[in-house]
Amino acid sequence: AMPGFLGVEVWVSESGQRRNATYYWASLEDVQAFSQHPHHLEAKRQYARWYKGFHIVISEVVRSYGDGAFAHLTPNNRVPA
Structure with a gap:
């Protein structure tokens, strides 16, 4: 619920041993504010x-x-042909 937070994607390996979470923020300033919360x-x-x-x-x-x-979460920047 932080300003600038756009969303998250999570991936877990088949074995469950590796996890990846990609967090999307509107700006680096928003990430920095979150890091100090x-x-x-x-x-x-x-x-x-x-x-x-x-x-x-x-x-x-x-x-x-x-x-x-x-x-x-990220915009599609491709221009249709």
């Missing part, structure tokens, strides 16, 4: 209760496109 800071301190480890990648979506067959 007291609830998030408390959850980070207790991450071992839920996870065996973690790795964070912060990246910027430069372009997003597809054939339009399904909706996605």
Whole structure:
């Protein structure tokens, strides 16, 4: 429910040993505000209760496109032919 939070996609491997969650934010400033929120800071301190480890990648979506067959959190930037 944070401002700028657009949504999340989650993937779990067949074995259940690997998980990936991709969180989408409107801006880097929104990510930074979330990273300093007291609830998030408390959850980070207790991450071992839920996870065996973690790795964070912060990246910027430069372009997003597809054939339009399904909706996605990022806009379809492809111009129809």
